[in-house]
Amino acid sequence: MPGPGPTDNGRMKTTDALPLSQPPSPRTLAQPPLTSNVTALPAPPAPSGVASILKTLAILEIVAERGGATAKEVSASLGYPLPTVYRLMQTLVQSDYLVHIRRERKFELGYKLHQLGVSLHRQIGVPAEVRTEIARLHRNAQAAAYFAVYRGADVVVTYIVDSPAAPRLTPLSFGFHEAAHATAFGKIMLSGMTGEQRDQYLDAHGLPQLTPATITDRGELERQLESISRSHVAWEHEEFVPGMTCAAVGVRNSAGLLVGSVAISARADSIAIRERDHERMLRETAAGLSRYFRSGSVRR
Amino acid sequence: MPGPGPTDNGRMKTTDALPLSQPPSPRTLAQPPLTSNVTALPAPPAPSGVASILKTLAILEIVAERGGATAKEVSASLGYPLPTVYRLMQTLVQSDYLVHIRRERKFELGYKLHQLGVSLHRQIGVPAEVRTEIARLHRNAQAAAYFAVYRGADVVVTYIVDSPAAPRLTPLSFGFHEAAHATAFGKIMLSGMTGEQRDQYLDAHGLPQLTPATITDRGELERQLESISRSHVAWEHEEFVPGMTCAAVGVRNSAGLLVGSVAISARADSIAIRERDHERMLRETAAGLSRYFRSGSVRR
DNA sequence: GGGGCCCTGTCACCATGTGAGAAGCTGCCT
DNA sequence: AGGCAGCTTCTCACATGGTGACAGGGCCCC
Incomplete structure (x- = not known):
């Protein structure tokens, strides 16, 4: 498995589970190197929150960024085990947040996201x-x-x-x-x-x-x-x-x-x-x- | 509509029909034991999927339908306990799927949903x-x-x-x-x-x-x-x-x-x-x- | 000032999600 | 065609992580 670094198999606190890795949030842009001194700033966004949900949302965003992704790609880039990825993605498919395109063996965004976007605009x-x-x-x-x-x-x-x-x-x-x-x-x-x-x-x-x-x-x-x-x-x-x-x-x-x-x-x-x-x-x-x-x- | 309802097609009008959705507390609530007879119906709601995620998505959709909702309203209409609702909603806020408007004591949809909607359109x-x-x-x-x-x-x-x-x-x-x-x-x-x-x-x-x-x-x-x-x-x-x-x-x-x-x-x-x-x-x-x-x- | 809501902690329990492994299922290559 | 090599789904035992009753701040409005 192309996981990053030593694959921590044993039951450990999967602290690396911070799924906020990739999101293209402007928060993470323009990081001036600064002096690489170890600033004690609690920079990493608090890991508080329901883990399984953060994982699921991270999957959604990966699929959005890449314009579709296979389960394997998601598993590789987020570091979640494959069966877990499938389970979470199927849950999203079931609720219309994702679509599974079997022909191309990949997942893409679902139509519920259109409706939610429209609702957001209506609210604003x-x-x-x-x-x-x-x-x-x-x-x-x-x-x-x-x-x-x-x-x-x-x-x-x-x-x-x-x-x-x-x-x-x-x-x-x-x-x-x-x-x-x-x-x-x-x-x-x-x-x-x-x-x-x-x-x-x-x-x-x-x-x-x-x-x-x-x-x-x-x-x-x-x-x-x-x-x-x-x-x-x-x-x-x-x-x-x-x-x-x-x-x-x-x-x-x-x-x-x-x-x-x-x-x-x-x-x-x-x-x-x-x-x-x-x-x-x-x-x-x-x-x-x-x-x-x-x-x-x-x-x- | 509440995603969790599988094969519930034909339900297309986006009426604000009260999201009866799934059993409020399927397990904990002591059911009157007797009536359990029959209802051998093939259990129309197949709640397969990760429950916490279905709950979270149901919350998202409630907020979308109503154009914003308080935690209490969500709790009431979905039947989830209040602390649970808060926990799930805060997780959504943290990921920018919801926004908490303290002044009005309610939650509204967050900006991530706009980005996802745009990504969907780009994919299509x-x-x-x-x-x-x-x-x-x-x-x-x-x-x-x-x-x-x-x-x-x-x-x-x-x-x-x-x-x-x-x-x-x-x-x-x-x-x-x-x-x-x-x-x-x-x-x-x-x-x-x-x-x-x-x-x-x-x-x-x-x-x-x-x-x-x-x-x-x-x-x-x-x-x-x-x-x-x-x-x-x-x-x-x-x-x-x-x-x-x-x-x-x-x-x-x-x-x-x-x-x-x-x-x-x-x-x-x-x-x-x-x-x-x-x-x-x-x-x-x-x-x-x-x-x-x-x-x-x-x-x- | 008081009362009634929101909201956020705390905590023990155990249901729930988890992930290794392995078995289906396709479609591709030889 | 056969067989292989993925992708996808299932099974299952375990302990993690989510859950929800309860209670304590916080804030606004009466």
Whole structure:
């Protein structure tokens, strides 16, 4: 068996069972080598949780990543014994989360995942007004345009309009909710939290260094958030993706609470010369959407 | 619906029918001993599979159906003890399949489901040529138009074009793969199988009666399939949805194998007068797509 | 301040999932 | 065709890991 290293046959704590190995989560990207000193940080995600379920979900994600996989491949890449893999996969097949394509001897994703994806979008529900305003912003600013909202404890991108000429930042897509400290819309949302909420959030997520310019010092971030809450606009210069810059403005509801934010991104050099223009367009879009969240109409 | 119900096809309406699902506490609950007599029914629910995973997936689906649910609601409607529900849901949260919205004390679907949905669509991958041809068929026939393919052991709808004036049959959407015996594209696919494959399929799925006109007799179905394999067109008159009728023609690849089928649906009365026209348009579309699957181009 | 929910621990039990081994089952190669 | 070499399913004894009653924080709302 091509298992990694010494196959621990005996009944041991299969501590390596951390199935979070492969998932293409942006969490694991951009690991600056740093000094390889053994940081005592409890970096590995807590292994808490029901093991068999984590295993099953890991299988699902492997199949998603590879665009279909055989049981053997799954067994090899996750290190689970073959009969276990079959049992778990059959359970997924039975519930329509996977499909077994016997002809090709492999498993692929099942249709239930389509339904769940649709349900997710329905739950998030971006109103048509938001969509048209973000599209308009994209056209006017000739930059990728985003809308993000609070959801639970996260800041989530819920709508994006871009084009080949003005593409989105690659890690950004619907559902993105990491790295608030390094994105413009993330900073807007952080600046709208109470100090306590912010502490809790930053404790949980940390300030990973994504580029050389990423703010990793808590004090510096706090100072910038302070200034953002006065100017009502957040900028981010190559702190998230090298060579790219972002700006965002908050959207508030009738109670004056921050409900979301509007953002644009563009190449750092191209946007620099037009900061004023871009800020104005952002502010106009945000004002229109704030009106919408107050009164149900974008028009003044 | 709650996945655990095997061979419960014909259950397609996504009504919010209370997920009675499986026995709440099958073992622990002391059953009134007497009544155990009979019920020699072959135990319709075959709860084969890993129980904890079925429970977890059932939770996921409850949250999807209701558009968010509290742990208590889940516990009540599935009959699982509260701590168990919390444990399972937290595991899902940890893997981004659920999100816990503390403010509203409820759980909603997580972003991983979006990624998985996207992966599913990528795996199924409907070519642009198919999309444009189906759209053209919809316009010309002024009827909802469908494309379905084999996938594993199923016949799956992968693309639909409809409009308010010519809406799709309500249970039909991307990923639909039930009731092959009652749909036109299903009949086309069944007619392209070997007798053995067909037997296996029908044994597994049965011929549930969906409307008064549904063919539920295996012999009658076989006879009709026979005739379909000669005429190369399948009709279905109110066998799937009352008042609606469907027609389908197969699409073949260079090896002459059936790879998919094209279908349209319309009100039974409106389509009746133009059967010839509709058949012709279906045949033209199917021929074009067959050319595409043979040579990579729709054009002759 | 108090009461009523949510939510999260703790813990002993034992049902449940686990994984080695081996037997079906295909389809491929010779 | 035969036989082989995978893939897939089954069986079974074991102890692990999940389970669920209970109880203790935490939070909001009355």
